Amino acid sequence: MRKWLAVAEDVAAGLRTDAAERDRRGAEPVAEVAALRASGLLGLRDWTTQQAVTRVVGAADANIGHLLGYHYLQVWRGELFDNPSFDPGEDLFWAGVSNPLDAALRLTPTGDGFTVDGRKTFATGASVADRLVVSATREDTGQKLTFTLDARAEGITYLGDWDNIGQRLTASGGVRFDGVRVPAEQVLGEADESSPRLSLAALGFQLALSQLYVALAEGALDEAARYTRTMTRPWFLSGVDSATADPYVLGTYGELVSDVKAAGLLADRAAAALGEASDLGADLTAEQRAAAAAEISAAKVVSTRVANHTTAKVFELCGARATAAGYGFDRFWRNARTLTLHDPVSYKAREVGAYFLTGEHAPHTGYS
Numbered sequence: 001m002r003k004w005l006a007v008a009e010d011v012a013a014g015l016r017t018d019a020a021e022r023d024r025r026g027a028e029p030v031a032e033v034a035a036l037r038a039s040g041l042l043g044l045r046d047w048t049t050q051q052a053v054t055r056v057v058g059a060a061d062a063n064i065g066h067l068l069g070y071h072y073l074q075v076w077r078g079e080l081f082d083n084p085s086f087d088p089g090e091d092l093f094w095a096g097v098s099n100p101l102d103a104a105l106r107l108t109p110t111g112d113g114f115t116v117d118g119r120k121t122f123a124t125g126a127s128v129a130d131r132l133v134v135s136a137t138r139e140d141t142g143q144k145l146t147f148t149l150d151a152r153a154e155g156i157t158y159l160g161d162w163d164n165i166g167q168r169l170t171a172s173g174g175v176r177f178d179g180v181r182v183p184a185e186q187v188l189g190e191a192d193e194s195s196p197r198l199s200l201a202a203l204g205f206q207l208a209l210s211q212l213y214v215a216l217a218e219g220a221l222d223e224a225a226r227y228t229r230t231m232t233r234p235w236f237l238s239g240v241d242s243a244t245a246d247p248y249v250l251g252t253y254g255e256l257v258s259d260v261k262a263a264g265l266l267a268d269r270a271a272a273a274l275g276e277a278s279d280l281g282a283d284l285t286a287e288q289r290a291a292a293a294a295e296i297s298a299a300k301v302v303s304t305r306v307a308n309h310t311t312a313k314v315f316e317l318c319g320a321r322a323t324a325a326g327y328g329f330d331r332f333w334r335n336a337r338t339l340t341l342h343d344p345v346s347y348k349a350r351e352v353g354a355y356f357l358t359g360e361h362a363p364h365t366g367y368s
Contacts, residue, residue: 001049004041008053011039012060019061020328026168028160032064033093033128042071043090047275051211051268058215059222062335063169065215067125069208070095074133076278077201078148081188086148088131095125095151097175098135100202100366105136105177107145113184114138114147116177119159124172126151127158135191144191147182155180166331166338193364196289200278202366206296207274209342210267213303216339217260217310220332224314225253227327232319249317256310263299263306270299290361293368297348304345307336343367 014035022032036042041057044050050072058065074094078086088094097105097120105118116136126132129151137144149156155178162173193199232243243249273295277284311333315322322329351368354360362368 001046001052004044004046004049004053005056007039007041008056011035011041012056015057015061015064020326020331022061023063023168023328023331024325028128028171029063029067029125029169030128032061032169033067033125036064036068036071037091037093040091041068042093044072045075047076047278048271051271054208054211055215055218055264058212059219061169062212062216062219062332062339063167066167066170066212066339067093067095067128069212070124073204073208077204078133078146078188080198080201080278081146082281083188085185086188092130093125093128094131094133095123095129096133097123097126098133098146098366099123103137105134107136107138107182109138109140110181113187114145114182116180116182119174119176121174122162122172123175124170126175127160127171127173133188145187146189146191147187149180149182149186153180164338166334166336193366196284196286197278197280197282199289199364200274200284200292202364202368203274203277203293203296206300206348206367207267207270209339210270210296210299210303212339213300213307213336214260214264214267216332216336217256217263217303217307220311220314220329220336221253221256221260223329223332224317224322227318227322227329228253231321232317243319252313252317256313259306260310263303266299266302270296286361290355293362294352294355297351297362297368300348301345301352304340304348308333308340311336 041053044053054065054069057068071094074096075088099120099122102121104120105116107114107116132149132151133146134149135144135146157176159174159176228243234240234243234246238246240246273292277288277292315329351362
């Protein structure tokens with residue numbers, strides 16, 4: 001792990017130098033994905049190391065951490081099908097097209113596979129990907145299948161319509177499919193949410209988001225600390241010579257650091273639970289799956305609160321001058337606010353409470 005953490009730190013250092021400027025430009029992250037590919041991080045397969053690396057990169061730039069975390073997620077998701085035809089490659093960048101509440105893709109059977117048509121509203125990283133993991137519904141049977149596609153396949157159009165306040169560099173716009181050919185050998189299998197193992201994919205998305213929330217909070221603290229040490233002036237009534245000697249500043253940092261460390265430990269515990277569940281393969285039981293889901297939901301609840309609180313609170317530690325656009329401190333809050341709206345965290349809290357009080361299992365959906 002040490003080697004890959006060093007590689008991730010190098011990538012993060014490069015991202016950190018112009019993160020605010022790139023956020024303002026909001027261009028497609030072509031150069032950033034190229035940097036990930038050149039680093040070798042795309043081919044990393046160790047589960048625990050993936051989690052740590054995603055946090056390091058995400059703290060420097062939540063957009064690129066998002067892309068990297070989802071890349072690992074799509075490769076792992078493809079492997080859940082145990083289909084020998086799935087080959088993730090060593091330096092291919094993977095993205096997904098499978099928003100569960102946007103069931104707009106239709107599969108039409110052909111003699112040697114299918115064609116897929118329709119439009120998906122959100123597809124993070126798809127427009128800069130090499131390969132896609134896609135889910136769509138057969139028109140004839142209603143069966144939901146998951147398959148892979150070359151991201152440059154004929155008939156795929158990337159709409160470039162992502163214009164949200166945060167995560168501006170994630171290429172999260174819509175995708176249109178017009179008669180795109182899906183060879184039979186690229187079908188991974190049925191996306192069966194009733195299967196404890198295959199339904200882990202939804203938990204993977206929740207874990208990836210939780211890790212990103214923690215990374216955002218870590219990144220905001222790191223940037224704020226650098227500013228406080230070098231730029232923040234002590235308040236004239238404080239009686240101290242530097243902001244780093246102000247007891248209120250120190251106390252606030254202490255609380256935020258403690259919260260972020262706790263959220264990180266919960267996210268790592270959730271990652272371990274999901275890794276163990278995944279390793280069980282077909283032997284995974286419904287109860288084991290439910291226990292992992294509760295761990296991940298708990299991490300999601302805490303990391304959501306910590307990310308939104310920390311990215312807003314750091315302004316008070318840096319002072320009014322830190323709101324200048326050139327510093328880009330607002331990007332942490334905008335990114336956190338955007339990402340944490342992915343799905344309602346109140347439902348995650350309800351799932352944790354129900355499992356704790358009654359042993360009720362979270363429903364198998366695209367989000368739980």
